Amino acid sequence: MENAISIQNITKLYGGLRAVDDFSLEVRSGTIFGLLGPNGAGKTTLIKILTTLMRPTSGSASVEGNDIQANGKEVRRLIGVVPQENNLDRYLTARENLTLHARMHGMRPRDFNPRIDELLELIGLAGRQHDFPDTFSGGMQRRLVVARALVHNPHVLFLDEPTAGLDPQSRRALWDYVQSLRSKMTIFLTTHYMDEAEELCERIVIMDHGRILVDGTSEQLKEAFAHSHIYELEFRADTDRYEELIRSLPFIESFERRGGVFRLSLPGEEYLKPLMDSIGSSDIKKICLQEPSLEEVFLELTGRKVRE
Ligand SMILES: Nc1ncnc2c1ncn2[C@@H]1O[C@H](COP(=O)(O)OP(=O)(O)O)[C@@H](O)[C@H]1O
Ligand SMILES: [Mg+2]
Structure with a gap:
């Protein structure tokens, strides 16, 4: 499939506030796409709509051809979501957090156990899998949230400000990890860190006040606007x-x-x-x-x- 994400004229109103304003976009399969914008630009609102957590006021969107409203269940099966705030269950261990997610996706233990072993190894938390998230650093918690989003082998991964608040080492580690997923899936990430967008994204859209301002590679944007x-x-x-x-x-x-x-x-x-x-x-x-x-x-x- 050519486009993993397709958005047509999405608008979201919160009362009188236009958080997303007639937003249209296509994201090619297998690419890392970056949505940039200052606080309040509408990034999280758009991600919530695309991940079926919120309905748009008007407009439509689809993920791998599945309409987010008519086919929400299929969309949720295809996507992994790393929300802006870590929403780990603090009363479950690292491994139990991943297991719960796998069960919610209807996976069987013989499928999810090896997958979870592999992910814990990859994110460097195998040795801490029986500890509770509260005992983890911010970077470790973030890596666990990313791993959780990947348990059910999603085709499209949404990352909402994946490295906000992390120290340089943890950011770098997370970037390396996202790089390693390149071409295995489509990645849609939001950030307001320019270096992050430059490092990871082959295409960048800068948005503000719910609208697209520019669209291109980092080179093209620099060429045209600086x-x-x-x-x-x-x-x-x-x-x-x-x-x-x-x-x-x-x-x-x-x-x-x-x-x-x-x-x-x-x-x-x-x-x-x-x-x-x-x-x-x-x-x-x-x-x-x-x-x-x-x-x-x-x-x-x-x-x-x-x-x-
Ligand atoms: N649940 C909500 N109710 C009312 N206003 C909201 C809500 N969520 C976000 N907003 C407002 O919508 C705008 C876009 O917010 P958001 O999508 O979180 O932007 P970003 O993620 O780019 O910082 C902001 O002005 C924000 O204050
Ligand atoms: Mg946000």
Whole structure:
């Protein structure tokens, strides 16, 4: 099947608030898709609708061809869900949490026991399987929630901010794990971490106020939306004189000096030659282009105001 997820004109109103606004999207099978957006953008609402936890106000969607409303039961069989908040049962051990999930999916012990052994091994919790989730670190709990979502071999995995609040080591471990699932299933993840989206997702949609703002690969988004060309320059000598000279050039968009290092932006790369011609090259110790970041694109599109 070409598209694992297909969304047509989904709108969700909470009273007068339009949390998701006429949202349409197709996600190809076997890809890792990233939905980015600031707090309150509507990411979790959309995931709740796609995972049949909530009904849309209008519009429709399907997972592997199954309508989320008419065929909810089949959809739930096909998907694994890692919700934004860890919702482990704290009165059950790690293994019991996985077993309960398997039973709810109608699996038999001879099928689920080896699968659970394998998953516990993979997430590095085999040695802690008889302990309670409250005794686990945030990273361990998160890995357990991911493992639980995979017990019944889903075709489509939904991850709602999988690494929020985790330390760098746990984030990295979870990324590696998600990478290892690449092409085995379709993964739909939300995040507001740009590095996470860049690392994992082959396609990124940035949304805000319930709507899609942009759609593409991280390279395409950076190419299209990070307009500035930022260079770092360092001189061997006469730094003050060069500062004065550069500041006087009419095409310099912004200029910042930190110690001996200049950081300046040009309106386009065609201004690099005039810049070089005016300063001459003999005293330049270092010049480098700063790649535009996905974070700049995100801030440009969604603004700098703090949300919720
Ligand atoms: N159950 C709810 N009732 C009313 N408003 C809600 C509810 N859930 C979310 N919202 C509001 O809907 C908007 C989208 O929220 P959400 O989908 O959680 O966004 P995100 O996951 O991108 O942070 C926010 O303005 C939020 O406050
Ligand atoms: Mg959310």
